[in-house]
Amino acid sequence: MTRSPDIRLHGVSKIFGSSPSAVEAVAPLDIVLQGGAVTAFVGPSGCGKSTLLRLIAGLEVPTSGSIAIGAESPDDVRRRAGLAIAFQDAALLPWRTVERNVALGRKLSRRSRDAGADADLIRLVGLSGFERRRPAELSGGMRQRAAIARALAGGPELLLLDEPFGAVDELTRERLNLELAPLWEARGATVLLVTHSVAEAVRLADRILVMSPRPARIAADIDVTLPHPRDAGVLRSPAYREACEVVSAALRDLPLTEDLAAE
Ligand SMILES: Nc1ncnc2c1ncn2[C@@H]1O[C@H](COP(=O)(O)OP(=O)(O)OP(=O)(O)O)[C@@H](O)[C@H]1O
Numbered sequence: 001m002t003r004s005p006d007i008r009l010h011g012v013s014k015i016f017g018s019s020p021s022a023v024e025a026v027a028p029l030d031i032v033l034q035g036g037a038v039t040a041f042v043g044p045s046g047c048g049k050s051t052l053l054r055l056i057a058g059l060e061v062p063t064s065g066s067i068a069i070g071a072e073s074p075d076d077v078r079r080r081a082g083l084a085i086a087f088q089d090a091a092l093l094p095w096r097t098v099e100r101n102v103a104l105g106r107k108l109s110r111r112s113r114d115a116g117a118d119a120d121l122i123r124l125v126g127l128s129g130f131e132r133r134r135p136a137e138l139s140g141g142m143r144q145r146a147a148i149a150r151a152l153a154g155g156p157e158l159l160l161l162d163e164p165f166g167a168v169d170e171l172t173r174e175r176l177n178l179e180l181a182p183l184w185e186a187r188g189a190t191v192l193l194v195t196h197s198v199a200e201a202v203r204l205a206d207r208i209l210v211m212s213p214r215p216a217r218i219a220a221d222i223d224v225t226l227p228h229p230r231d232a233g234v235l236r237s238p239a240y241r242e243a244c245e246v247v248s249a250a251l252r253d254l255p256l257t258e259d260l261a262a263e
Contacts (some may be wrong), residue, residue, distance in 0.1 A: 004035040004157040004190040005070025007056060012065035014051050016209070025051040027215040028065060037072075038191040039182075040201035042251065043211030043219070049194045050087075053160050054218055056192065069158065069166035081109040083158035092135040092147055098122060099131040102149045107155025121149040124179055127171060140167035148180065155187055162194045170184050178231060182216055185228065198251070202243045205229050210250040220250035 014026040027046040028169050033039050041049045054060040056067060058074030069077045077083050082107065092101045102118045122131055125145035135143050165173045181204060181222060184191050195201050201208050202224055210220035224243055226234055231233055 001235050003188050005072075006035045007033040007158075007190065007192075008068045008173055008252060009033075009056075010066050010068075012055060012062045012067055013065045013103075014048070014055060014060060016081065022244070024215040026055070026062075027217045029216070029218065031209075031218065033192065034174075034207070036188045036260035037206040038204050040193045040208045041206060042198065042201050042247065043216065044160045044193060044251075047214045048216030049210045050162050052211075053085075053162050053174070053192060053194055056158075057083060057160050059085075061078055067184065077158060081154055081259075082156060083160060084109075084154055084156035085160045085161040085162070086144070086151040089161075090195055092150065094135050096130045098127055098138070098149075100147045101135075101146060102153045104254075105150035105153035109156065110133060115231055118149075120216065121152055122146075125149045125176065139231055141169060144168055145172075145176070148176070152183055154232065157187075157189055159184055159189050159191045161191065161254075162198065164193075165200070166196075173200070181229065183214050198244050198247045200261045202226070202240065202247060203235065208247055210254070212254055215255065219254055220247075222246055222250065 007064060009029050009031045011030060012026065013024070016023040016025055041052065043049055051060060055062055056074055060080045067074055093104065096104065099122065102122060106118060122128060125148055125233040127142060127145055127149065128136065130142065135146070136210050138146065144164060148164055156215045165176060168176065177200060193201070193204060205224050207225060208222045210222065211217065212219040226239055226243060
Protein backbone atom coordinates (compact mmCIF):
# COMPACT_ATOMS: atom_id res chain seq x y z
CA MET A 1 0.00 0.00 0.00
CA THR A 2 1.50 3.35 -1.01
CA ARG A 3 0.73 6.24 1.27
CA SER A 4 -1.28 9.05 -0.29
CA PRO A 5 0.75 12.23 -0.85
CA ASP A 6 0.84 15.23 1.48
CA ILE A 7 -1.28 18.26 0.63
CA ARG A 8 0.59 21.57 0.73
CA LEU A 9 -1.15 24.92 0.94
CA HIS A 10 1.08 27.89 0.37
CA GLY A 11 -0.33 31.36 1.06
CA VAL A 12 -3.82 30.20 0.07
CA SER A 13 -6.59 32.78 0.48
CA LYS A 14 -10.10 33.17 -0.86
CA ILE A 15 -12.09 36.35 -1.28
CA PHE A 16 -15.57 36.12 -2.79
CA GLY A 17 -16.88 39.06 -4.81
CA SER A 18 -15.25 42.45 -5.04
CA SER A 19 -15.10 45.61 -2.95
CA PRO A 20 -17.22 47.01 -1.27
CA SER A 21 -19.15 43.75 -0.78
CA ALA A 22 -16.14 41.40 -0.87
CA VAL A 23 -16.23 38.49 1.60
CA GLU A 24 -12.85 37.26 2.81
CA ALA A 25 -13.54 33.58 3.52
CA VAL A 26 -10.01 32.26 3.97
CA ALA A 27 -7.02 34.30 5.18
CA PRO A 28 -3.64 33.41 3.64
CA LEU A 29 -2.90 29.91 4.95
CA ASP A 30 0.29 27.87 4.98
CA ILE A 31 -0.33 24.28 5.99
CA VAL A 32 0.83 20.77 5.21
CA LEU A 33 -1.83 18.09 5.60
CA GLN A 34 -0.25 14.70 6.04
CA GLY A 35 -1.04 12.08 3.43
CA GLY A 36 -2.76 8.99 4.79
CA ALA A 37 -3.96 10.83 7.91
CA VAL A 38 -7.40 12.06 8.94
CA THR A 39 -7.50 15.82 9.54
CA ALA A 40 -10.67 17.34 10.97
CA PHE A 41 -11.60 21.02 10.65
CA VAL A 42 -13.82 22.47 13.35
CA GLY A 43 -14.86 26.07 13.89
CA PRO A 44 -17.80 28.45 14.03
CA SER A 45 -20.48 28.38 11.37
CA GLY A 46 -19.54 30.44 8.30
CA CYS A 47 -15.83 30.65 9.18
CA GLY A 48 -14.69 29.22 5.83
CA LYS A 49 -14.26 25.47 6.44
CA SER A 50 -16.29 24.36 3.42
CA THR A 51 -14.54 26.93 1.26
CA LEU A 52 -11.20 25.46 2.32
CA LEU A 53 -12.34 21.96 1.36
CA ARG A 54 -13.70 23.21 -1.96
CA LEU A 55 -10.34 24.89 -2.68
CA ILE A 56 -8.50 21.62 -1.96
CA ALA A 57 -10.97 19.77 -4.21
CA GLY A 58 -10.27 22.24 -7.02
CA LEU A 59 -13.91 23.36 -7.01
CA GLU A 60 -12.89 26.94 -6.14
CA VAL A 61 -9.85 28.82 -7.38
CA PRO A 62 -7.71 30.49 -4.66
CA THR A 63 -7.53 34.29 -4.78
CA SER A 64 -3.84 33.94 -3.93
CA GLY A 65 -1.40 31.14 -3.22
CA SER A 66 -1.15 27.57 -4.44
CA ILE A 67 -2.25 24.08 -3.48
CA ALA A 68 -0.32 20.91 -4.35
CA ILE A 69 -1.42 17.34 -3.73
CA GLY A 70 1.92 15.55 -4.04
CA ALA A 71 3.23 16.85 -7.36
CA GLU A 72 -0.26 17.47 -8.79
CA SER A 73 -2.78 20.29 -8.70
CA PRO A 74 -6.24 19.68 -7.19
CA ASP A 75 -7.66 19.88 -10.72
CA ASP A 76 -5.34 17.12 -11.95
CA VAL A 77 -6.31 14.86 -9.06
CA ARG A 78 -10.02 15.55 -9.51
CA ARG A 79 -9.88 14.93 -13.27
CA ARG A 80 -8.35 11.49 -12.80
CA ALA A 81 -10.93 10.80 -10.06
CA GLY A 82 -8.24 10.49 -7.38
CA LEU A 83 -10.43 12.40 -4.93
CA ALA A 84 -14.01 11.94 -3.84
CA ILE A 85 -16.33 14.29 -2.07
CA ALA A 86 -19.30 13.73 0.23
CA PHE A 87 -20.77 17.12 1.00
CA GLN A 88 -23.66 18.12 3.28
CA ASP A 89 -26.11 18.35 0.43
CA ALA A 90 -25.35 14.82 -0.77
CA ALA A 91 -25.20 15.60 -4.48
CA LEU A 92 -26.40 12.29 -5.87
CA LEU A 93 -27.63 12.05 -9.44
CA PRO A 94 -31.40 12.24 -8.94
CA TRP A 95 -32.33 10.00 -11.89
CA ARG A 96 -30.06 7.15 -10.77
CA THR A 97 -30.92 4.56 -8.17
CA VAL A 98 -28.74 4.10 -5.06
CA GLU A 99 -26.87 1.18 -6.62
CA ARG A 100 -26.30 3.04 -9.88
CA ASN A 101 -25.05 6.13 -8.04
CA VAL A 102 -22.59 3.95 -6.12
CA ALA A 103 -21.55 2.11 -9.30
CA LEU A 104 -20.86 5.47 -10.93
CA GLY A 105 -18.40 6.34 -8.15
CA ARG A 106 -16.53 3.13 -8.92
CA LYS A 107 -16.64 3.52 -12.71
CA LEU A 108 -15.49 7.14 -12.69
CA SER A 109 -12.38 6.13 -10.77
CA ARG A 110 -11.56 3.56 -13.51
CA ARG A 111 -10.25 1.23 -10.83
CA SER A 112 -11.03 -2.41 -11.31
CA ARG A 113 -13.24 -3.32 -8.41
CA ASP A 114 -16.09 -5.71 -8.74
CA ALA A 115 -19.73 -4.75 -8.42
CA GLY A 116 -19.96 -7.03 -5.34
CA ALA A 117 -17.87 -4.49 -3.46
CA ASP A 118 -20.60 -1.89 -4.16
CA ALA A 119 -23.16 -4.15 -2.51
CA ASP A 120 -20.87 -4.46 0.54
CA LEU A 121 -20.63 -0.68 0.78
CA ILE A 122 -24.39 -0.26 0.45
CA ARG A 123 -24.85 -2.80 3.25
CA LEU A 124 -22.21 -1.07 5.37
CA VAL A 125 -24.03 2.26 5.20
CA GLY A 126 -27.29 0.50 6.08
CA LEU A 127 -29.07 0.86 2.74
CA SER A 128 -29.63 -2.81 1.88
CA GLY A 129 -33.15 -3.09 0.49
CA PHE A 130 -33.00 0.46 -0.88
CA GLU A 131 -30.67 -0.27 -3.80
CA ARG A 132 -33.35 0.44 -6.41
CA ARG A 133 -34.63 3.65 -4.81
CA ARG A 134 -33.90 7.05 -6.27
CA PRO A 135 -32.59 9.89 -4.05
CA ALA A 136 -36.01 11.60 -3.89
CA GLU A 137 -37.42 8.42 -2.29
CA LEU A 138 -34.86 8.48 0.55
CA SER A 139 -34.65 10.50 3.77
CA GLY A 140 -31.94 13.18 4.11
CA GLY A 141 -29.81 10.88 6.27
CA MET A 142 -30.19 8.00 3.81
CA ARG A 143 -29.10 10.27 0.97
CA GLN A 144 -26.02 11.25 2.96
CA ARG A 145 -25.19 7.60 3.55
CA ALA A 146 -25.62 6.82 -0.17
CA ALA A 147 -23.29 9.73 -0.97
CA ILE A 148 -20.67 8.32 1.40
CA ALA A 149 -20.94 4.87 -0.23
CA ARG A 150 -20.54 6.49 -3.64
CA ALA A 151 -17.51 8.50 -2.49
CA LEU A 152 -15.84 5.37 -1.09
CA ALA A 153 -16.71 3.17 -4.09
CA GLY A 154 -13.93 4.60 -6.23
CA GLY A 155 -11.29 3.86 -3.57
CA PRO A 156 -10.09 7.49 -3.62
CA GLU A 157 -6.70 8.45 -2.24
CA LEU A 158 -8.23 11.71 -1.00
CA LEU A 159 -11.65 11.75 0.63
CA LEU A 160 -13.30 15.08 1.45
CA LEU A 161 -16.16 14.84 3.92
CA ASP A 162 -18.10 18.03 4.67
CA GLU A 163 -20.49 17.39 7.56
CA PRO A 164 -21.20 14.00 5.99
CA PHE A 165 -23.24 12.72 8.92
CA GLY A 166 -25.17 15.93 9.64
CA ALA A 167 -28.61 14.49 8.89
CA VAL A 168 -27.88 11.02 10.28
CA ASP A 169 -29.32 10.00 13.66
CA GLU A 170 -26.90 9.67 16.58
CA LEU A 171 -26.85 5.85 16.71
CA THR A 172 -26.26 5.43 12.97
CA ARG A 173 -23.63 8.15 13.12
CA GLU A 174 -21.75 6.24 15.80
CA ARG A 175 -21.93 3.03 13.82
CA LEU A 176 -20.72 4.76 10.64
CA ASN A 177 -17.88 6.43 12.54
CA LEU A 178 -16.72 3.04 13.74
CA GLU A 179 -17.24 1.04 10.54
CA LEU A 180 -16.14 3.50 7.87
CA ALA A 181 -12.78 4.38 9.42
CA PRO A 182 -11.21 0.95 8.68
CA LEU A 183 -12.19 1.34 4.99
CA TRP A 184 -10.12 4.46 4.44
CA GLU A 185 -7.38 3.30 6.82
CA ALA A 186 -6.93 0.07 4.84
CA ARG A 187 -6.48 2.08 1.66
CA GLY A 188 -4.07 4.58 3.17
CA ALA A 189 -6.41 7.37 2.02
CA THR A 190 -6.06 10.96 3.17
CA VAL A 191 -9.29 12.15 4.77
CA LEU A 192 -10.28 15.77 5.34
CA LEU A 193 -13.37 16.09 7.50
CA VAL A 194 -15.42 19.17 8.35
CA THR A 195 -17.62 18.57 11.36
CA HIS A 196 -19.47 20.52 14.04
CA SER A 197 -19.13 17.62 16.46
CA VAL A 198 -16.09 17.70 18.75
CA ALA A 199 -16.74 14.07 19.71
CA GLU A 200 -16.77 13.01 16.06
CA ALA A 201 -13.58 14.94 15.29
CA VAL A 202 -11.76 13.30 18.21
CA ARG A 203 -13.14 9.91 17.30
CA LEU A 204 -12.03 10.01 13.67
CA ALA A 205 -9.09 12.38 13.36
CA ASP A 206 -5.34 12.14 13.82
CA ARG A 207 -5.15 15.93 13.83
CA ILE A 208 -7.76 18.61 14.52
CA LEU A 209 -7.44 22.13 13.15
CA VAL A 210 -9.60 24.61 15.03
CA MET A 211 -10.50 27.46 12.67
CA SER A 212 -11.06 31.06 13.76
CA PRO A 213 -14.14 33.08 12.82
CA ARG A 214 -14.03 34.28 9.20
CA PRO A 215 -11.66 34.70 7.51
CA ALA A 216 -10.50 31.17 8.38
CA ARG A 217 -7.14 30.97 10.12
CA ILE A 218 -5.74 28.14 12.19
CA ALA A 219 -6.43 28.99 15.83
CA ALA A 220 -5.27 25.66 17.26
CA ASP A 221 -3.52 22.61 15.84
CA ILE A 222 -4.19 19.55 17.98
CA ASP A 223 -2.77 16.03 17.52
CA VAL A 224 -5.06 13.20 18.57
CA THR A 225 -2.87 10.32 19.65
CA LEU A 226 -5.59 7.88 20.77
CA PRO A 227 -5.10 4.34 19.42
CA HIS A 228 -7.11 2.98 16.47
CA PRO A 229 -9.68 1.50 16.21
CA ARG A 230 -11.48 4.00 18.40
CA ASP A 231 -14.05 1.57 19.66
CA ALA A 232 -16.30 1.73 22.72
CA GLY A 233 -13.31 0.97 24.99
CA VAL A 234 -11.36 3.98 23.72
CA LEU A 235 -14.44 6.19 23.93
CA ARG A 236 -14.82 5.37 27.63
CA SER A 237 -11.18 6.19 28.37
CA PRO A 238 -10.09 9.31 30.27
CA ALA A 239 -7.71 10.08 27.36
CA TYR A 240 -10.68 10.40 24.98
CA ARG A 241 -12.55 12.74 27.35
CA GLU A 242 -9.38 14.75 27.83
CA ALA A 243 -8.88 15.14 24.05
CA CYS A 244 -12.51 16.31 23.68
CA GLU A 245 -11.93 18.86 26.45
CA VAL A 246 -8.77 20.23 24.76
CA VAL A 247 -10.70 20.81 21.51
CA SER A 248 -13.74 22.29 23.28
CA ALA A 249 -11.47 24.64 25.23
CA ALA A 250 -9.80 25.79 21.98
CA LEU A 251 -13.26 26.51 20.54
CA ARG A 252 -14.30 28.40 23.70
CA ASP A 253 -11.12 30.50 23.42
CA LEU A 254 -12.02 31.75 19.94
CA PRO A 255 -12.95 35.42 19.67
CA LEU A 256 -16.58 35.96 18.71
CA THR A 257 -15.67 37.89 15.59
CA GLU A 258 -12.53 38.91 13.77
CA ASP A 259 -13.19 42.54 14.82
CA LEU A 260 -13.16 41.58 18.48
CA ALA A 261 -9.90 39.70 17.90
CA ALA A 262 -8.32 42.85 16.55
CA GLU A 263 -9.33 44.98 19.56
N1 LIG B 1 -19.83 31.19 -3.63
C1 LIG B 1 -19.81 32.12 -2.66
N2 LIG B 1 -20.03 33.43 -2.94
C2 LIG B 1 -19.99 34.36 -1.97
N3 LIG B 1 -19.74 34.10 -0.67
C3 LIG B 1 -19.53 32.82 -0.33
C4 LIG B 1 -19.55 31.75 -1.31
N4 LIG B 1 -19.29 30.58 -0.67
C5 LIG B 1 -19.12 30.90 0.64
N5 LIG B 1 -19.26 32.22 0.84
C6 LIG B 1 -19.11 32.94 2.10
O1 LIG B 1 -17.86 32.58 2.66
C7 LIG B 1 -17.97 32.44 4.07
C8 LIG B 1 -17.49 31.07 4.48
O2 LIG B 1 -18.44 30.10 4.04
P1 LIG B 1 -18.21 28.53 4.27
O3 LIG B 1 -19.37 27.83 3.66
O4 LIG B 1 -16.85 28.17 3.81
O5 LIG B 1 -18.26 28.44 5.87
P2 LIG B 1 -18.32 27.12 6.82
O6 LIG B 1 -17.31 27.34 7.89
O7 LIG B 1 -18.20 25.89 6.02
O8 LIG B 1 -19.80 27.25 7.41
P3 LIG B 1 -20.79 26.14 8.03
O9 LIG B 1 -20.06 25.54 9.20
O10 LIG B 1 -21.98 26.95 8.45
O11 LIG B 1 -21.09 25.16 6.94
C9 LIG B 1 -19.41 32.72 4.42
O12 LIG B 1 -19.51 34.08 4.84
C10 LIG B 1 -20.16 32.52 3.12
O13 LIG B 1 -21.30 33.35 3.06
